[in-house]
Amino acid sequence: MEIIDEGLNLIQDLSGQKIVLFGGTGSVGEGILRSYLKTNAKIIVPSRSEKSKDKLLEILGEVGNSKNLEFIIGDYSTFQSAEEMAELITDQYGSIDHVIACVGGWWIGGPFWTVSEEAWQNQFVGLATTHAALAKAWIPRLSRENSYQIISGSSGTHPVAKSGIVSMQHASLIMMAEVIALEAASEKRVFVFVLGVVNSRNRPAHKPYWITAEQVGMVSSILAKENSIPSQVIKLSDKAALPGVLDILEKEIEK
Numbered sequence: 001m002e003i004i005d006e007g008l009n010l011i012q013d014l015s016g017q018k019i020v021l022f023g024g025t026g027s028v029g030e031g032i033l034r035s036y037l038k039t040n041a042k043i044i045v046p047s048r049s050e051k052s053k054d055k056l057l058e059i060l061g062e063v064g065n066s067k068n069l070e071f072i073i074g075d076y077s078t079f080q081s082a083e084e085m086a087e088l089i090t091d092q093y094g095s096i097d098h099v100i101a102c103v104g105g106w107w108i109g110g111p112f113w114t115v116s117e118e119a120w121q122n123q124f125v126g127l128a129t130t131h132a133a134l135a136k137a138w139i140p141r142l143s144r145e146n147s148y149q150i151i152s153g154s155s156g157t158h159p160v161a162k163s164g165i166v167s168m169q170h171a172s173l174i175m176m177a178e179v180i181a182l183e184a185a186s187e188k189r190v191f192v193f194v195l196g197v198v199n200s201r202n203r204p205a206h207k208p209y210w211i212t213a214e215q216v217g218m219v220s221s222i223l224a225k226e227n228s229i230p231s232q233v234i235k236l237s238d239k240a241a242l243p244g245v246l247d248i249l250e251k252e253i254e255k
Contacts, residue, residue: 001246006239010246011218012225014041018093019224021045022076022134023102025052027200028151030059031213032102032220037066039221044070044093046085048077059201077126082133086141098224099138102151103130104169105202112164124165128172139180142188145227149220150177150192154237157194170194174233181231189231191223196237211236219245226253 001010019036023029024045033056036043043066047053053071057064072092076085090096104127109119135148142148155163156170177192184190197203199212216236223229229252234245 001250003243003246006212007215007218007242007246008035008038010222011035011038012221014039014097014221014224017041017097017224018095019043019098019100020089020096020138021100021102023100023104023151025056026102026105027202028195028198028213028216029102030056031198031200032100032151032217033069034060034063035214035217035221037063037069039224040068041097041224042068042070042093044072044089044096046072046074046076046089048075049073076134076137077130079129079133079136082130082137086137090141096138096141096146098147098149099134099142100149100151100220101131101134103127103134104151104166106163107166108163109165110162115165120165124169124172127169131173131176135176135180139184139188139190144187144189147189147191147223147227148180149223150190151216152177152192152194154194154196154235177231178233184231186230189223189227189229191232191234193220193234193236196241209238209240211239211242215239215242219249222246222249228253228255 019041024033025047074085075081107123150173152173153170155167156174159167174192177190181190197210199206199210
């Protein structure tokens with residue numbers, strides 16, 4: 001796979017497919033969304049509030065006027081609300097081809113022994129529950145040709161001081177994806193992205209070697225397009241890791 005324009009030339013054509021992007025209003029989700037809007041697929045972005053939706057549309061500008069972009073307002077942070085959201089989406093749009101869970105963000109506090117119960121509930125329990133609820137609601141609705149993709153971070157494999165609960169939450173996502181992939185065997189395709197620092201709107205000090213959210217979306221579109229690629233962990237610590245990841249995926253496609 002030849003990388004041109006930072007790899008955005010490799011964004012796949014997914015015409016006729018339907019993608020649900022949880023967390024699409026966030027900074028990383030926005031970049032993933034920008035890439036998917038180039039795939040010709042129908043993109044459904046659940047948002048917990050009209051305010052978040054309106055803010056995203058303002059940021060997207062003309063790009064957000066796409067006929068392929070749809071929003072659904074509602075909660076999905078509990079087992080019940082996630083199931084209700086899945087029912088609502090499938091009732092309205094029919095079967096879904098791919099689900100991307102890009103839920104969560106960064107947090108920095110103090111040493112682990114100073115973490116408040118509020119921070120623990122918000123940054124670990126709440127987010128872990130949301131991801132578990134989404135996986136529980138959507139995995140049964142997807143076939144082998146579809147994909148379930150989770151966005152996590154490298155703090156889940158490398159501890160980050162003063163961000164311990166984020167490291168723990170990311171680690172739980174990585175293990176959750178691997179467990180689901182093991183249990184589903186060849187019946188489902190489950191991917192988890194382990195990302196380093198991502199260039200996004202919330203990172204004013206952009207670095208040329210950081211991976212971009214749009215590049216994450218590009219790789220995600222390849223996973224969606226090529227259903228011969230089996231469940232796996234996608235490690236994108238920085239831009240230098242991108243060629244290696246693409247080589248691995250190309251070999252899987254050629255098998």
